[in-house]
Amino acid sequence: xxxxxxxxxxxxxxxxxPLPGVAKPDPILVVDGVRRSFGGLTAVxxxxxxxxxxxxxxxxxxxxxxxxxxFNLLTGFDRVDSGTxxxxxxxxxxxxxxxxxxxxxxxxFQLTKALTRLTVMENMLLAAxxxxxxxxxxxxxxxxxxxxxxxxxxxxxxxxxRFKLLAKKDEMAGSxxxxxxKLLEMARALMVNPTMIMLDEPMAGVNPALVQSLLEHITxxxxxxxxxxxxxxxxxxxxxxxxxxxxLSEGKVIAEGRPSDIRxxxxxxxAYLGSGYEESGREPQxxxxxxxE
Amino acid sequence: MDILQVLxxxxxxxxxxxxxxxALAAIGLNMHFGYTGLLNFGQVGFMxxxxxxxxxxxxxxxxPLGVGFLIGIASAVALALVLGxxxxxxxADYLAITTIAVAEVARLIYRAEFLRDITGGxxxxxxxSTAFYQWNPFPSGTYGFGWLSFSARDLWVMTVTWGLVLVxxxxxxxxxxxxxxxxxxxxxEDEDAVRSLGKNVFVYKMQSLIIGGVFGAxxxxxxxxxxxxITPDQFMPQVTFYxxxxxxxxxxxxxxxxxxxxxVMWFLLSVTxxxxxQLIATDVITFIASSEIGGVRHxxxxxxxxxLIIFRPQGLIGNRKEMLINVK
Ligand SMILES: Nc1ncnc2c1ncn2[C@@H]1O[C@H](COP(=O)(O)OP(=O)(O)OP(=O)(O)O)[C@@H](O)[C@H]1O
Ligand SMILES: [Mg+2]
Numbered sequence: 001x002x003x004x005x006x007x008x009x010x011x012x013x014x015x016x017x018p019l020p021g022v023a024k025p026d027p028i029l030v031v032d033g034v035r036r037s038f039g040g041l042t043a044v045x046x047x048x049x050x051x052x053x054x055x056x057x058x059x060x061x062x063x064x065x066x067x068x069x070x071f072n073l074l075t076g077f078d079r080v081d082s083g084t085x086x087x088x089x090x091x092x093x094x095x096x097x098x099x100x101x102x103x104x105x106x107x108x109f110q111l112t113k114a115l116t117r118l119t120v121m122e123n124m125l126l127a128a129x130x131x132x133x134x135x136x137x138x139x140x141x142x143x144x145x146x147x148x149x150x151x152x153x154x155x156x157x158x159x160x161x162r163f164k165l166l167a168k169k170d171e172m173a174g175s176x177x178x179x180x181x182k183l184l185e186m187a188r189a190l191m192v193n194p195t196m197i198m199l200d201e202p203m204a205g206v207n208p209a210l211v212q213s214l215l216e217h218i219t220x221x222x223x224x225x226x227x228x229x230x231x232x233x234x235x236x237x238x239x240x241x242x243x244x245x246x247x248l249s250e251g252k253v254i255a256e257g258r259p260s261d262i263r264x265x266x267x268x269x270x271a272y273l274g275s276g277y278e279e280s281g282r283e284p285q286x287x288x289x290x291x292x293e
Numbered sequence: 294m295d296i297l298q299v300l301x302x303x304x305x306x307x308x309x310x311x312x313x314x315x316a317l318a319a320i321g322l323n324m325h326f327g328y329t330g331l332l333n334f335g336q337v338g339f340m341x342x343x344x345x346x347x348x349x350x351x352x353x354x355x356x357p358l359g360v361g362f363l364i365g366i367a368s369a370v371a372l373a374l375v376l377g378x379x380x381x382x383x384x385a386d387y388l389a390i391t392t393i394a395v396a397e398v399a400r401l402i403y404r405a406e407f408l409r410d411i412t413g414g415x416x417x418x419x420x421x422s423t424a425f426y427q428w429n430p431f432p433s434g435t436y437g438f439g440w441l442s443f444s445a446r447d448l449w450v451m452t453v454t455w456g457l458v459l460v461x462x463x464x465x466x467x468x469x470x471x472x473x474x475x476x477x478x479x480x481x482e483d484e485d486a487v488r489s490l491g492k493n494v495f496v497y498k499m500q501s502l503i504i505g506g507v508f509g510a511x512x513x514x515x516x517x518x519x520x521x522x523i524t525p526d527q528f529m530p531q532v533t534f535y536x537x538x539x540x541x542x543x544x545x546x547x548x549x550x551x552x553x554x555x556x557v558m559w560f561l562l563s564v565t566x567x568x569x570x571q572l573i574a575t576d577v578i579t580f581i582a583s584s585e586i587g588g589v590r591h592x593x594x595x596x597x598x599x600x601l602i603i604f605r606p607q608g609l610i611g612n613r614k615e616m617l618i619n620v621k
Contacts, residue, residue, distance in 0.1 A: 077485065101491035113486035115479045126479050127490040131472045134492070136500050139471035149472070185486075192490055 011258070012055050012243045018257025018265075021048035028053040028196055028227050029074070029105070034083030036066075036073055036251075043069040045251040046083070051196075056218065056228040058238045060262075061248035062271060067231045068110050070248065071200055075107040076100040088195065102129070104195030108202060110231070112181040116174030120165055123173050123184055124156035125149065127191035156191060162217055163187045164210060179205040183214075196227040203237055215241050239263070247271070299567040301440035306563035307556045310447065313454035314516045315559070319539045319551030320461050321508030326537075327545035328469055329501040330481030332389035335376070336509050337532040338396025342368035343510025344517040344528070345403055345412060351421035353411050358424040362514055369510035372399070373503040381498045397530060404525035417524035425453075425518050454515045458552055461508055466548045468504075477501055478546075538598055544608030553609055561597060565590040 016022055027050035036044040044066040051057050059067050072078035074085055076097035084093050087105050095103075115123050131152070132138040133145030160166040163183040168176065173184060186202050203211050211234075219241060222228055232238050238245065239259045247255040247262065249271045255262060262268055306312065318340055325331040346365025350356040356364075376395055380387040403412045412418065429449040435442045443451065468474050476497055479487040484494045517523040535558070543554025569586045572578040581589055601608070 075489070077489070096493070096495075097485070097488040098491050098493045101489055106491070107489055109485070109489070113483045113489075115482035115486055117482055118475070118478055122475055122478075125472070126475050126487070126492075129491055133472035134476055136468075136473055139468055139473035142467075142471070145472060188490065 013052060013258060016052075016244075018255070018261035020253045020256050022050070022256060024050040024052040026053045027051060029085065029087050029229070031074065031085040032083055034070070034073055034085060035081045036069055036078065037081060042251050044073060046070065046248075046253055049246065049253055051227065051229055052244060053227050054222060054225055055243040056222050056230070056241055057244045057246060058242040059229060059231045059246050059248060060233070060238060065248040066251040067248055068200055069251075071107055071198055071231070074100075075105060075198060077107075101192060101194075104193075105198065106189045106192045106194035106196075107198040108182075108185045108189050108200055110200040110204075112178070112185050114173040114176060114181040114184055116172065118173055119170050120160065120173050120176070120184060121153070121156060121169040123188050124160065124169075124191050125152050127188045128152040128155070129192055152191075156187075159187045159190055163214075179207055179210075182206055183210075186214075190221075194226065196229065197221070199228070199230040201231050201233065203232060203234055211237065295571070297440070299564060299571070302567050303560045303563040304441060305443075307560035308451070308455075309559070310450040310454050310515070310519045312555045312559040313451060313458055314512045314519065315536065315539055316458045316552045316555035317454065317461060317515065318509050318512035319536050319543070319555055320458065320465060321505035321512070322536050322540050323545060323547075323551045324465065324501055324505035324508065327540065327547070327550065328474065328477050328481060329498060330385070331498060331502060331505075332385055333392045333502070333505065334389050334530075334533055334537075335392030335394075335396030336505075336536050337528050337530060338392065338399050339369050339372060339506040339509025340513030340516065340532065341396070341399055341403060341525075341528040342372050343513030344523050345418075345513075346510065347514045348413075348418040348421045348517055348523040349411055351424075352413075352418040358422070361421065362511075365510045365514045366507050369506040370503050373499070373506040377499045377502045381495055381502070393530065393533075396528075396533065400525050400528050412525070413523075415525065417522060419522045421523075422518040422521050425449075450515070450519045454519070457511055457515065461511075462548055462552060469548065473497075538594070541608055542598065542601060544611030547608070547610050547612075550608055550610055557609065558594070561594060562590060565593045 013024070016024055029051040031046050031049040033048075034044060034046045035042065059070070061067055069078065073080050074092075076092070076095050076099065080093070084091060086092065087100075087103055090103060092100055092103065092105075101107075115126070118126070128148075131145060131148055132141060133149070138145065157166060157169070160169055163186065165180060165183055165187065168180070173181065176184060182202060182205055186199060189197055189199075203214065206214065215237065218228055218230075222243075242259055245257060245259060245262045246253055247265075247268050254271060255265045255268050257265065318336055321339065322333060322336050325333040325336075343365040346368045347358065347361035350361035350364045351358055372395070376388065376391055380391045402408065404415050406414055408414065426446060426449070429445060431445040431448050433445045435444060436448045437443055469477070476487060476492050479492075480494055480497055488494045513528075539554035539558045540551050541554070542558055543552065544550035566586060569578070569581065569590060570583065573581060573583050573586070605611075
């Protein structure tokens, strides 16, 4: 349970109580009463959730807890049954996925979506925002978009370097391995210049040797001011990098807190972590969230 | 058997006006399917509205031919909107079903009795292309050499239609090799990924449908100008399937795929036709009547396409490496 990636252990969430639905000092994303059910199954039922600007927040929970569904709802890839959410003060209900991405909230997918018959570089360039040549008439103004393209290419190469994909830049994305596709998808999302990035299991299938450097990269992004919300199952990753952890179970937020709070939370242990993470003993908890069992 | 004659006829067919018309329509289909991944099984519908745009404007309403072309193009835009607005937000198969149905319904409407005063009903329309042939700059006579010669009229139609193919291919190349084309190809691969990167996928798909449809309309217009007559029943669904065969033969997702596909396809159709005809005339084949040649040669071309798809699934000039990448 190292916190070495975090460097000096700054508590970015100082003064925030580890309670489900707790208010944050500077929330970038505020979710209210978001519900989604599939037939009889309520996949997501989040009463209130805030994500603090400039932090790394982990969203964890057992399989089927509704993490990916919540991502889909918030990013406009699925429709809520009810509820609202605001991002940087702007209400996003009913906006299409592309509009939400343009607002600065960019997501990746649990099942990787590499654009297989495009090269790695084309995948990256496609993501750059505000391209003249990407409008139908603009596409004929070659000299105009050439310059933009060069600048984007330079930025893409930097990112690919970071993600150890530079050598592959002219290969078809479809020829990449599963782990490399994850990396490409993350790098590609960063090409959009998001204010907040939402990563659905970004480390799944990625070589452990590379995970460490990616974590460093993610913390660097946070230190530059980006907000990161990510879903992950690897406890070492979660505990090592997160400023804050939100635990989802059966669609509801059952706990929130710093890594140390979560590790000690009895309900989280029951719902999710299992005995391996009961290291700090079982102090009685004072949470008031919806209880299970 | 006179092999030279067979090859001469086939070559004439391969570079003739009809091959050019099919190339033009297939370029549109290439935009839809080859680059955007849209399943359009009603490309003939765009040819129909293009052809009638010209014929009705000139023949029924006495408008100039140029205006007829513009109306044909506008009809294609309208048809693309009708097809795309309700379906392009849905899964790909909805567009496929809608296109095949709407193209057929459009044919039935254009041939309907109640529109007879405008469209000529089942008899169609004639004499709308006089102006086109008045513009013919070639003095009358035959052009070419020996077995490969064309009349001034044919040469003029070929010049204009192949000219359109050339310009169309260039426009297509410019579009595809631009950031716009990159988004379009991205949509073919995975539209959710493209949407997650902030691109309005619906608008891009609509633009692609319109552009490809306009190529179909131009093809339809040149087809009827070449024939100097239009009838509704020449726009049957099998025209669309010919276009698909041409596209897959040449190579989908390649600028010159549809052009090469059309040339080769018309060459093969002509060769099988002549060979069968000669074999029957010389009693080498006795179990096929000459009236059945049309059907048999289509079957043969079908077999040839099957063989192609098995051994060269990327088409004649497709990229095998791209083809073999597992898409999901
Ligand atoms: N499109 C859908 N139709 C029906 N049920 C769905 C759909 N999407 C998700 N579900 C259900 O909603 C629940 C939540 O699924 P979700 O994918 O959000 O879980 P998750 O927390 O991301 O799980 P995992 O950790 O396994 O990725 C599951 O029970 C799932 O079966
Ligand atoms: Mg999930």
